Amino acid sequence: MRRIKSVKDLEKWEEDILSKQTRHEMIISVCGGTGCQAYGCQKVKGAFQKELTQRGMRERVTLKVTGCPGFCEKGPLVTIYPQNIFYQKVKPEDVREIISETIQNGRTVEHLLYEDPIANRRIVSAADIPFYRSQMRLLLGQNDLIDPTHIEDYVAVVGYQSLAEALFKMKPTEIIEEIKTSGLRGRGGAGYPTGKKWEDCKKEPGDIKYVICNCDEGDPGAFMDRALMEGNPHSVLEGMLIGAYAIGANQGFIYVRHEYPLAHKNAEIAIQQARKAGLLGENILDSGFDFDVEIAKGGGAFVCGESTALIASIEGRVGEPRSKQVRTVKHGLWGKPTTLNNVETWANVPLIIEKGSKWFSSIGTEKSKGTKIFSLVGQVKNTGLVEVPMGITLKEIIFDIGGGQQNGRKIKAVQTGGPSGGCIPASLLHLPVDFDSLTQAGSMMGSGGMIVMDEGTCMVDVAKYFVHFLQEESCGKCLPCREGLKRMGEILDRITEGKGNDEDLSLLEELAEVVADTSLCGLGKTAPNPVLSAVRYFRPEFEAHIHQKRCPAGVCTPLIQYSIGEDCTGCGACAKVCPTKAIEGDKKQTHHILVELCSKCGSCKDVCKVNAVMVQ
């Protein structure tokens, strides 16, 4: 790898990479994200490698493993450039066909194209697929083009040019001003203005300051930071470099959660390559600016997503938050002024420097600028990562991009904001998604998790799930969070077991209020949101559990019973899987369930091909 000592070197490098790239006729890019790995993309890549070598095509065709393009559900994903042919659910045995048809003869392989379920037609390019059509993929778009383990790929898409611009054409104060005017707000959930944070940190006296990238994405259901860190780590590094230069920091840390091994690995490779290229280290691009980055690994504690807990964890201590009366920009890592931003926030910085704050602020709403990446998951047809301008409605995301309901059951609610957010009912899906609108509805945009729930989801069970989640993740330092959540959990346990009484709901609401008002950190302060929003919008469901001892969604095991209806064809599949031998019936005759033996595991319902197993 060459060492880049000046802006000229960087430009020359980009030129050389681009001229080398045009020599290759075609690019086969295979998604190597964690989702596609689960579907076996490594084998697909291996098959391509073997086939290309056997046919002596390695010189003409580039095989690339990229980051996540977002449409995880259809993985493994393969895109062929320059024609932009998008193949989905590719198996190793499809590889030969792709090479002989598409690579050698320029024809598309019909059965691997995405099929539009409404129009019933096959779609060639990703941009025309409804899932992608309404998206604005400013950040994620680069994932499709870049092999994250090759710094050259990032340099080829004007990577590190924003850093050069910032170092040589802008003063630190001008950079901060630019970020302030862009209106960029923290993508981790709180939405604090990034430029303001930088400015406050810069103002603090002292020579030693730090920048931190928060990649401890703990909100269940959110994985955009993982996709960015895995797929385009250099964009995050470039953002950190620019930020560090602006506030006057020479050392940065990336805190990666333990559950993201690939993000950790790719960030490590990116740091090493940037160091070798001279883009990290001393006297970067001959500007006199020194900066380096280290990775700190998390330990599986949700609370470490909170800034002060995260800092404690980097320092090698137990991740307990402290009171934020003194902010981290003043007293952060090892007591020094520290700027902490989340992965997506950092990744936006090079874009703003490249295209200008005016351009950036033209996207989004009045108070929420730019795009936001959401992870659209749960009971919705198209699941994956979705990047849209802020201000788009929940309905557009769930129906236009997500394709609506998944199993023929009506969509009931969408959970946003992770354990700090809440459940928004289907009647409010016209709400725009930005930093402020969802808060009024009792939830929040948060870090961007969007879990769609249909009629098969019990809202009492969801509330219980979040309370238990938070109770387990509470660090235990302050009493309201530690004890309050435990008691709230007990009340919800009682209700879902059919032992709830008339006072439970008001007690729950009262407790929730106390926990929210008196907890020390964000975890406890927002912990009651999932419960309060569920009670607010789905009270009848709670009441059915309490008064009629019934779970309308058929989820809470003590309140349900399985039975087999007339549609039963007598295939015997259910009897075969039943672990307690509770199903009887002759071949080709309607089967029935022996209630006293049934363990309510639901296996029979899972295997029944004619949907004859009912829950009441």
Added chain:
Amino acid sequence: MDLKSVDLIVDKYQEKRTALISILHDVQDRYKYLSDDALRMVASRLRMDINEIYGVATFYKSFTLVPQGKHSITLCLGTACHVRGGPKILRELKGLLHIEPGHTSADRQFSLNVVNCLGVCAIGPVMMVDRKFYGEMNSIRAKRIIEKLNNKRSGARP
């Protein structure tokens, strides 16, 4: 237990106390769990109180103080996996392995763990078996995976 590797790991991090979490991760990767001896060694090398080391080792969920089974089964119970039937799979796994999450089977073959989110939500419910991800799980597929691992051990044909 041969603790030479613990020494080398602490050397690698230049005895830095701030690297404690990374050190513990490396020790666990090497020995599959954090033994009392290993923790005492880390404490003496970093000149830290053993209580403090235990505090960190027990606070973070990624660390385990008991030996792990040959196969590690990790079930994701994040929100997306939860609404798509994660708890049902957990019930199945508990029944099959006769253990609660966080425990190892008596024959030391399986360790069962649950996590709050593996970040592969789009293809949930997700299960990780020996570091390999499996998407779109259900109780029947989970059962098949366990049976396959069991058969492998007994040499029976799957």
